[in-house]
Amino acid sequence: MFHFSEIKSHPDLPLESHLSQVAEIALEILKNKKIDFNEFGISESCVQDLVKMTALLHDIGKSTTFFQKRLSTGYKFPNGEHQHSGLSSIIAYKPLIDYCVNNNIDKYIALAPIIAIKFHHSEFSNSVNILPNDYSMEKRIENFYKCILELPLLQSIGLSVNEFPPSPLEIDCEIEDLLSEFSNCLPEKKMQFNILTLFIYSLLLEADKAYLAVSDKDLYNRRAIKINRNAVDDYKIVKFTDSKTEVNKTREKAYCEVINQLDNTDLKNHIYSLTLPTGMGKTLLSASWALKLRDKIEAENGFIPKIIVALPFLSIIEQSSNDYEDFLGRPKEDIFLKTHSLSSLEFKDYEHNTAEFFINIWNSQVIMTTFDQLLYAFLSFKPKSLMRFHNLMNCIIIMDEIQALPPHLWDPFSNFINEITKIGNSYLLVMSATMPHIIDNAVELVPTQKDNQLEKGPERYFEKLSRYKLILKHKNLQNITEFIENLKSNLKNVDENKIMIVLNTRDSAKKVYEGLKKYSNGRDLYFLSSYVIPKKRLERINQINESKNALVVTTQCIEAGVDIDMDYVIRDFGPLDSIIQVAGRCNREGLKNTKNVKIIRLYDPNFKSNFNPSGEFNRMVYDNLSLDATLKILDVEGEEVLENKVFGLAKKYFFELKRKDLGASRTKCLLDLSHEYIKNGKNFKFDIRRELRGDLKQYNLIVENFAPELRKEIENILSANVDRWEKRRNLKAIANKISVNSISVNAYKFDPEEIAKKGKGNFYFLNPEYYDEEIGFNYVTPSNSYIV
Numbered sequence: 001m002f003h004f005s006e007i008k009s010h011p012d013l014p015l016e017s018h019l020s021q022v023a024e025i026a027l028e029i030l031k032n033k034k035i036d037f038n039e040f041g042i043s044e045s046c047v048q049d050l051v052k053m054t055a056l057l058h059d060i061g062k063s064t065t066f067f068q069k070r071l072s073t074g075y076k077f078p079n080g081e082h083q084h085s086g087l088s089s090i091i092a093y094k095p096l097i098d099y100c101v102n103n104n105i106d107k108y109i110a111l112a113p114i115i116a117i118k119f120h121h122s123e124f125s126n127s128v129n130i131l132p133n134d135y136s137m138e139k140r141i142e143n144f145y146k147c148i149l150e151l152p153l154l155q156s157i158g159l160s161v162n163e164f165p166p167s168p169l170e171i172d173c174e175i176e177d178l179l180s181e182f183s184n185c186l187p188e189k190k191m192q193f194n195i196l197t198l199f200i201y202s203l204l205l206e207a208d209k210a211y212l213a214v215s216d217k218d219l220y221n222r223r224a225i226k227i228n229r230n231a232v233d234d235y236k237i238v239k240f241t242d243s244k245t246e247v248n249k250t251r252e253k254a255y256c257e258v259i260n261q262l263d264n265t266d267l268k269n270h271i272y273s274l275t276l277p278t279g280m281g282k283t284l285l286s287a288s289w290a291l292k293l294r295d296k297i298e299a300e301n302g303f304i305p306k307i308i309v310a311l312p313f314l315s316i317i318e319q320s321s322n323d324y325e326d327f328l329g330r331p332k333e334d335i336f337l338k339t340h341s342l343s344s345l346e347f348k349d350y351e352h353n354t355a356e357f358f359i360n361i362w363n364s365q366v367i368m369t370t371f372d373q374l375l376y377a378f379l380s381f382k383p384k385s386l387m388r389f390h391n392l393m394n395c396i397i398i399m400d401e402i403q404a405l406p407p408h409l410w411d412p413f414s415n416f417i418n419e420i421t422k423i424g425n426s427y428l429l430v431m432s433a434t435m436p437h438i439i440d441n442a443v444e445l446v447p448t449q450k451d452n453q454l455e456k457g458p459e460r461y462f463e464k465l466s467r468y469k470l471i472l473k474h475k476n477l478q479n480i481t482e483f484i485e486n487l488k489s490n491l492k493n494v495d496e497n498k499i500m501i502v503l504n505t506r507d508s509a510k511k512v513y514e515g516l517k518k519y520s521n522g523r524d525l526y527f528l529s530s531y532v533i534p535k536k537r538l539e540r541i542n543q544i545n546e547s548k549n550a551l552v553v554t555t556q557c558i559e560a561g562v563d564i565d566m567d568y569v570i571r572d573f574g575p576l577d578s579i580i581q582v583a584g585r586c587n588r589e590g591l592k593n594t595k596n597v598k599i600i601r602l603y604d605p606n607f608k609s610n611f612n613p614s615g616e617f618n619r620m621v622y623d624n625l626s627l628d629a630t631l632k633i634l635d636v637e638g639e640e641v642l643e644n645k646v647f648g649l650a651k652k653y654f655f656e657l658k659r660k661d662l663g664a665s666r667t668k669c670l671l672d673l674s675h676e677y678i679k680n681g682k683n684f685k686f687d688i689r690r691e692l693r694g695d696l697k698q699y700n701l702i703v704e705n706f707a708p709e710l711r712k713e714i715e716n717i718l719s720a721n722v723d724r725w726e727k728r729r730n731l732k733a734i735a736n737k738i739s740v741n742s743i744s745v746n747a748y749k750f751d752p753e754e755i756a757k758k759g760k761g762n763f764y765f766l767n768p769e770y771y772d773e774e775i776g777f778n779y780v781t782p783s784n785s786y787i788v
Contacts, residue, residue, distance in 0.1 A: 278584030
């Protein structure tokens with residue numbers, strides 16, 4: 001006969017100890033959070049009780065002969081009898097329901113902890129899979145060690161030996177009734193339920209791993225660390241000694257206007273926007289605002305929030321992180337943590353498991369990450385990502401270049417983030433030179449002032465700019481071959497020293513570059529594309545900045561996050577926000593007279609198809625919604641549009657987009673827990689990665705031409721006599737080296753082994769003949785394949 005002390009959760013850990021530890025950690029994290037579910041009818045003490053019950057019940061299903069044998073021998077039962085999360089949720093059902101009834105809480109609220117328990121070892125699933133019963137459940141119940149129910153901790157939350165065994169079939173039926181009750185709730189209630197579920201789930205996930213991942217228990221803490229609120233101001237004094245140019249004066253004016261009004265900020269407003277032209281120093285301004293707001297929140301609300309900086313591209317992260325590291329004084333990772341797919345797994349020289357765990361839970365004061373990782377934290381279904389969700393409570397989120405968020409995610413993003421910031425006492429700042437109307441209640445940080453008897457906000461900064469003007473030549477389609485021929489004869493007549501031609505596809509950019517090789521008229525010729533490995537792209541960008549006479553042919557990879565300054569730009573037609581982003585690379589510092597940004601519209605008759613009848617390159621990469629909105633806005637303009645008119649055009653453009661369906665069906669499917677929506681008559685499962693990246697499969701191909709030692713390094717790591725986790729960590733250590741020597745190919749019906757050799761660990765090494773030193777990846781796509 002087993003005694004409950006003999007029942008294990010892990011090889012060297014009694015189940016009772018594990019449950020107690022997880023409850024202790026989850027409650028400790030919760031104690032440091034200031035959250036408010038009162039509108040949902042759930043008090044602070046009720047949230048605390050639900051979190052405690054979830055933690056104490058999450059692994060109760062391990063108390064079976066099957067799981068204990070699996071733990072001691074490694075034997076995996078063929079029908080999954082050793083699995084425990086479903087049984088845990090069945091045993092948890094009655095005490096959770098009783099708690100809701102006894103505390104006058106809607107019974108469907110019990111589903112939140114039940115879902116957290118059911119999926120704490122698997123992907124967060126839809127309502128169909130919430131039902132915990134399966135064909136092995138009766139066996140598990142028959143082989144359950146009931147002595148675990150004698151634990152005082154478990155009896156204190158309503159478990160009793162006398163009420164065992166439960167009836168899985170009855171519980172399934174009752175859960176279906178609760179789901180039916182939930183389906184009749186208003187959207188606001190459904191959203192609050194989703195936030196509560198994600199919050200409990202994320203607390204459980206972190207607490208479940210904490211003492212197992214952190215060898216030295218004293219290292220694990222979630223206490224906030226103070227940061228000098230004037231760190232950016234002090235940095236600016238040292239860094240920027242010359243502020244005499246007009247652009248620098250304008251930057252400083254904007255900085256002072258925003259910062260000086262911060263003391264009067266009403267903390268009841270949770271969402272803010274910062275709309276300023278490109279080159280106005282938004283990175284440092286937003287950082288200073290966040291540090292000072294952090295101080296204000298501590299003084300008025302009694303807690304110190306994290307700062308989470310989310311950026312759309314890795315290239316921007318590398319530039320912005322340098323600024324943050326500088327003004328924070330080159331801090332350790334517990335102060336500033338840069339985390340993305342290529343970042344290292346180092347954290348304060350801690351051992352590997354501890355370091356990786358702290359990185360995964362964002363255990364830092366300032367976190368810099370990607371849009372993807374931020375969105376995964378509340379729109380993904382994967383435990384590793386959702387474990388971070390509670391970090392979104394009591395934090396300040398900065399999202400730069402917010403226009404990079406795909407329009408079909410505007411509705412789910414705005415709905416979720418509004419509720420997260422309200423319940424979680426968090427604050428969001430979105431920034432852009434072309435601010436989309438994503439969140440209607442955002443408070444603009446650039447103050448409104450009287451200008452010529454008119455009240456004006458951000459437009460004051462746009463109306464005084466004359467760095468460039470748009471020359472609109474997009475109304476007439478132009479064959480790309482004719483475009484190249486015209487350039488050949490006209491380039492010699494262009495007086496500007498630094499010219500940039502921006503194309504929509506890599507193939508069209510390659511065609512223009514090849515056509516102009518002998519006609520650059522003495523200028524240094526450069527080619528930029530994501531088909532050029534990042535290491536070489538960065539080298540070329542540095543060369544372009546140093547060059548006095550340059551002709552650059554590029555794709556849209558220079559739209560955001562690339563700091564270059566050109567004299568004349570030609571841009572193939574695209575969405576208005578993309579056009580404006582590219583225009584921001586023309587006469588960036590405003591040191592010259594007004595320069596031209598010419599907008600054309602190219603097509604290739606060979607690319608006409610049912611999908612793209614016109615053969616336009618813009619239709620190959622952008623959605624019709626944004627292209628048609630841009631045409632509607634620009635077609636009523638004259639041939640020239642000065643920079644000071646761009647702000648008004650952007651407002652019209654995003655208003656036009658807002659009138660369309662921007663993901664409401666996606667929001668609905670997340671709220672009702674179905675996770676499926678209908679688009680164009682077809683059913684789609686919501687998958688945030690696909691929503692961000694599209695349906696094409698991505699292949700990463702390593703280019704050995706510039707790193708011949710990489711293959712051997714990878715093979716040595718994968719062949720080493722160490723466990724898989726050590727191999728993974730060692731691969732992560734060279735991830736950046738792999739990345740800067742790789743290209744990504746998004747393709748359909750494409751076999752990478754036709755052009756690359758498959759190495760150990762599913763790494764593909766591009767055959768040398770398919771990489772050209774000038775244009776990068778050089779491959780003619782077969783007619784039955786599709787590569788973007």
